[in-house]
Amino acid sequence: MLNRARVLGSLAAALVAFAAPVKAETAIFAGGCFWCVESDLEKLPGVRDVVSGYGGGTSQNPTYKTYQKGGHREVVQVDFDETQISYRELTDIFLRTIDVTDAGGQFCDRGFGYSTAIHPMNAAQERAAKAAVAEAEKALGRSIVTPIEPPATFWPAEDYHQAYYKSDKRILTRFGYVTRADAYQGYRKACRRDETVKRVWGAEAFKGLPKAGS
Secondary structure, eight states: OHHHHHHHHHHHHHHHHHHOOOOEEEEEEEESSHHHHHHHHTTSTTEEEEEEEEESSSOSSOOTTTTTTTTOEEEEEEEEETTTSOHHHHHHHHHTTSOTTOSSEETTEESGGGOEEEEOSSHHHHHHHHHHHHHHHHHHTSOOOOOBOOOOOEEEOOGGGTTGGGOOOEEEETTEEEEHHHHHHHHHHHTTHHHHHHHHHGGGTTTTOSSSOO
16 A cells, blocks of 8 residues: 555656646847747747737837837747746847847838837846846947836737748748748848848857857
């Protein structure tokens, strides 16, 4: 009976451990074109989902046509398992996927709506974000312009923006009648996103990503 009790106890403990939920957390970043940020951060182990959207402004229910009028930026909401990747690690990597020296937008996308920002959602995230920015400035040897801003309400973008970078739906674009994935690749290359990040960051560009760039 004793051995049976031990076996049953071990089995119960294993089942509890298996059923335990991941320690989920959410981050909100603005890094210019949300398709690109979504594409980069979804590669990371521990990231469960990345959703494109709008945030940081004052208007309600912003859309792609109205978000800039309401003071929003293009942002992504990142859901991640912090037992696999910490908020600090995620922020360190995010900073190395953008041009932290450009306050007027990102790459070929200009204006406030495409500018960069970090939106910590609590005090612990704010401390981690400040540490990440300080380390990034030390690595670059100069100040960066990506601000740490207050928590933001996240508004998901329209369905057609989600997972745009890997969609096989065909559309007519300046690159021809191609899939959204191909249009995204053409856009990213034409905007020189990867080229500029590598120029700014050097060897640290895209550091932490399983595969650099797109």
